[in-house]
Amino acid sequence: MAIEDPGVGMTKWKRIFNALALLQNKHQVGNHLLMFINRAMNPARFVASPRQFTLMQDGLNVALSLAGYGVDDQGRAVRATRETTVAGAAARAKRLKTTLEARGTHAEVFAYCTPELLDENYFHAVLEAIKGLAERLRKISGLTCDGAELINQAFSTKAPIIAINSLTTDTEVSEQKGISNLLVGLFGAVRNPTAHAPKVAWPMSEQDALDIFATVSFVHRKLDGATKV
Structure with a gap:
């Protein structure tokens, strides 16, 4: 693809912009821009910096x-459903929510933390997701308490309020205890620190957030089949 150089003396981005603008004005089609994107976004150029590719x-x-196009994971410009607002366009590009959707994350996770996910605010997204899990436990059980007290009462094996199975075998009782312990650990290790510590003092990486969301999603699926005793 031969593009006329608009001249020296400009910064690189201005030279590229003006060169593409000249082609567009001359031919009145977007083919050259799409070809430029395909070459610039060739994944082979980002082997040493994959994060730069995603950004x-x-x-x-x-x-x-906004023009009905997108760039796929192969770096190719492809047709896509056209967005009509800047907010919609920005939301579509948010990687954390997209990754969670691709993993089949439970819908209840998104019900409580979608705004934080769209902001890619891992710290507060995790906090809201776990708070949402507690709220679902209260709705199912009818209890009004929180934290370990809520979990221990709801999943008691002697006087259970929520049963994730029939609790008729040692294996089923063990599973009930395991989910209870998992929730107590999740609240103690993740929710409580994020609820009390400032964001700068408790960093949350994308990978940590994904792993926590997977655990929260797993518990929600267990609750899908649970019954109130």
């Missing part, structure tokens, strides 16, 4: 979605 892909997808 550029997200940025391009915000702008291109």
Whole structure:
């Protein structure tokens, strides 16, 4: 693809912009821009910096979605459903929510923390997701308490309020205890610190957030088949 150089003396981005603008004005089609994107986003160029690829892909997808295009994971410009608002375009590009959806994360997770996910605010998204789990336990059990007290009462094996199975065998009782212990650990190790410590003092990486969301999603699926005793 031969593009006329608009001249020296400009910064690199201005030279590229003006070169593409000249082609667009001359031919009145977007083919050259799409070809440029395909070459610039060739994954082979990002082997040493995959994070840079995802950042550029997200940025391009915000702008291109307004014209009915996007950049796929192979770095190719492809047609997509056209967005009509900047907010919609930005939301589509958010990687954490997209990754969770691709993993089949339980719908109840999104019910409580979608705004935080769209902001890619891992710290508060995790906090809201676990608070949402507690709220679901209260709705099922009718209890009004919180934390370990809520969990221990709801999943008691002697006087259970919520049963995730029939509790008729040692294995089933063990599973009930395991879910209870898992929840107590989740609240103690994740929710309580994030609820009391400032964000700067308790960093939350994307990978940690994904792992925590997977645990929360797993518990929600167990609750799908649970019954109130």
